[in-house]
Amino acid sequence: MKDGIIKVAVGTPEVRVADCVYNGEQAAQLAQEADALGAQLLVLPELQLTGYTCGDLFLQPTLLNGALDALAKLLERTKDTDMVVVAGLPVNHRGKLYNCAAVCQKGEVLGLVPKTNLPNYGEFYERRQFTPAFDGIAEISLWGRTVPFGKKLLFSCEELPEFVLGVEICEDLWAMSPPSISLAAAGATVIANLSASNETVGKDEYRRRLVTGQSARLVCGYLYADAGEGESTTDMVFAGHDLIAENGVLLGESGKFTTGLTVSEIDTHRLSFERRRLTSFPHVEGEGFLVIPFSQRMRETTLTRPVSSSPFIPSDPRALARNCEDILTIQAAGLAKRLTHSHAKTAVVGVSGGLDSALALLATVRAMERAGRPRTDIVAVIMPCFGTTQRTKSNAEILCERLGVQVRVVDIARAVEVHFSDIGKDPENQDVTYENAQARERTQVLMDISNLTGGLVVGTGDLSELALGWATYNGDHMSMYGVNASIPKTLVRHLVAHEAGKTGDAQLKKVLLDILDTPVSPELLPAKEGEIQQKTEDIVGPYELHDFFLYHGIRWGCPPKKVLRLAQYAFGEEYDRATILHWLKNFYRRFFAQQFKRSCLPDGPKVGSVSLSPRGDWRMPSDASAALWLSQLQSLEEEG
Incomplete structure (x- = not known):
């Protein structure tokens, strides 16, 4: 009970x-x-x-x-x-x-x-x-x-x-x-x-x-x-x-x-x-x-009911395939309407060779087809900088080529270095300014190219990033229509895999599968020996845990102690209690602290049961305190 x-x-x-x-x-x-x-x-x-x-x-x-x-x-x-x-x-x-x-x-x-x-x-x-x-x-x-x-x-x-x-x-x-x-x-x-x-x-x-x-x-x-x-x-x-x-x-x-x-x-x-x-x-x-x-005595009920470790992913492959197709159609329908309504001549997408931008580009291709327009009305912009690896840059180029969209490569390193000089920033100090300046420069490039081409910037950020605030304010946080805004990271993977499984283009399938195999990273820190140094899940925690926390803690309002209990049951021995508790504290801390970013999100379609749009599912003051939630977790930590 x-x-x-x-x-x-x-x-x-x-x-x-x-x-x-x-x-x-x-x-x-x-x-x-x-x-x-x-x-x-x-x-x-x-x-x-x-x-x-x-x-x-x-x-x-x-x-x-x-x-x-x-x-x-x-x-x-x-x-x-x-x-x-x-x-x-x-x-x-x-x-x-x-x-x-x-x-x-x-x-x-x-x-x-x-x-x-x-x-x-x-x-x-x-x-x-x-x-x-x-x-x-x-x-x-x-x-x-x-x-x-x-x-x-x-x-x-x-x-x-x-x-x-x-x-x-x-x-x-x-x-x-x-x-x-x-x-x-x-x-x-x-x-x-x-x-x-x-x-x-x-x-x-x-x-x-x-x-x-x-x-x-x-x-x-x-x-x-x-x-x-x-x-x-x-x-x-x-x-x-x-x-x-x-x-x-x-x-x-x-x-x-x-x-x-x-x-x-x-x-x-x-x-x-x-x-x-x-x-x-x-x-x-x-x-x-x-x-x-x-009257019944209070006791802890042993769980036997199914509690999925991936609550956004149907366990039935056929249901998953249907959901993926529905989501891609919703994304495309929303974006096609926005392109038509705004009389946009182009859709401008920043493509990094990562999962989120790949999904956004795939959805944009569908949107153009739905609107009866050629894929060449899509301008894909690749913006290498200090942390870009050859692997991700090459994947971005091949993906754009196989999809038949316009491609522009804009190396932003020199512009960022000039900006560092303008604001008196030491480039040897690879701090948050070092990272965010790159993200904001990329967004500025996208916005200006959209002006230049009479276009609309398509956002790539996903729901999990919005929950954690893992986005640069007025950088990748901003766009003119965020097609991935209500899609959690764990589901993004399946959507890209779904498209890879459908295509008859062997090269396109190969590059999508390699994107799926690439570590999630914003690539804002220099690579080491050609390999990605900055891995998101090492910093903020495993996305499968955060998506679980988001589903049970926010969608269903479970108290932190209950989220912990359900997570221990769902993940079994994959994560021990201390690990789950550590990342759960991090989730609540970031979720409350980063609400200000969600309070001014661009438009984007709701595709599932969870959305953090301030105009839709989630209204929360940006200065709300996390004290009650973190206090409960602290007491759980002290219990051991």
Whole structure:
């Protein structure tokens, strides 16, 4: 439960139709297994204590009493755990029968939630036995204790206020207006669905889309427990297709025609953060809901859910290829519109032989093609200086040649030396002025060539550099349209690789692959024996770590201690705790200190879930203090 993460389970026990003793025992065994795994919530299928396919036997008092006896035994077997168990059974209330979910903890029923939408079509005849949920909240007596009964019940964890449970049952999700909508609006962050969905061809994929889609719409965790082995096969077959989703992402899924547990973790803090961020997410205060508190001891939940070390990179190669194509198209569409609107005669791109400028040039080529203009309307400017190596200069020249763009080579060394003389700068002192003067001279050259050719300067800086402030103010920080502005460094590599894989030009492919193999560097310090001396990741840290920090710390608002925990889990033994903590401190220090550069960024297209544009996703005062964040990291460092 620490960091807002709870371990959850959905389970399909084997059932015997109408054998409540057997079914209760199977539920209890599954509950014990879930508790042993550290689960704080277990959801069982619809009418599991009787079996869903009992038909008119549901009208028999013997079955109804047997279901209550099975529930009592389940309560007895789970009274020594604080895990919440949600079990399905029929309940008789004031002469009517309801298909219910019993929310149980510590040997007690916290509440009973009846099903709202009863299917009475096709193979389903629930209205023959059951009554739909009524409006309002009633009370029912179970073993001498009064229990809340109604569809507007919420169950809230006292120790973790972000963990609020709501319940709906099977068809409720498939209906036009599922109860989970109002439950989420009233504060539920986790929805349990007790289901008995029979299996037909292709239904599993529809069910999967339904569950993940609802979790996305409601920004919630969604737990779907499906009936399976042992249900009557007279007219239907049940597959026990269990699902766990969070905000549109499928975290866990059982195989079909299996029994047992599916376990994962729900991050309630992350869900709450996203709801705060989305001002369109509704909140209905009160509105007739009853909030029932429960208590669970705080403990650290062992992570098993996927946490990618490259959160901006899809693990599926096909999804990655689609994303790359989409991103390049977005870049090209944005730049083509800007070129057309500004009546620019040329697009001017500084090409260094590095990754970012290669991507910017590739996107510019696409933009010109989209605008129906020749590639020769692109002016690629190569500006060697003190740190430029033959490798990068040669790669820049070959890249421009193979892409068929105009090329201008402007050696800026003499101009920078004159500038040093003008400002009284000792060129032997290779300090920040030594470096930044080169970056600003390059930007001046680009701007003046754009004036000379009636053009527009295309920026090359990426999202990771903007997050770290790894850009020279009014140097490479500035352009007229930044096509890479919302693309993290780890993704830049894949975009260039994507283009290399597509091209039929062997020489172009070769040079792109060599650019991918070149160390990331601004090349502002003299090379040693022809090799790059200044390697960015040696100075600011590994970009794969910084992109991870950016995603979890900024996009999802995770506190530094949680970012550290997730990073340790995601990167395993690749980086030890001390290394991750060192670069995490550096990330927060730089992120706060360098906001002034982001406050005056050029325009550029948003392509993914993270952008630092001051006109879009990120608004932050340039003089905000990092003290709280760094203090938390300092305490973690002292803990060792």
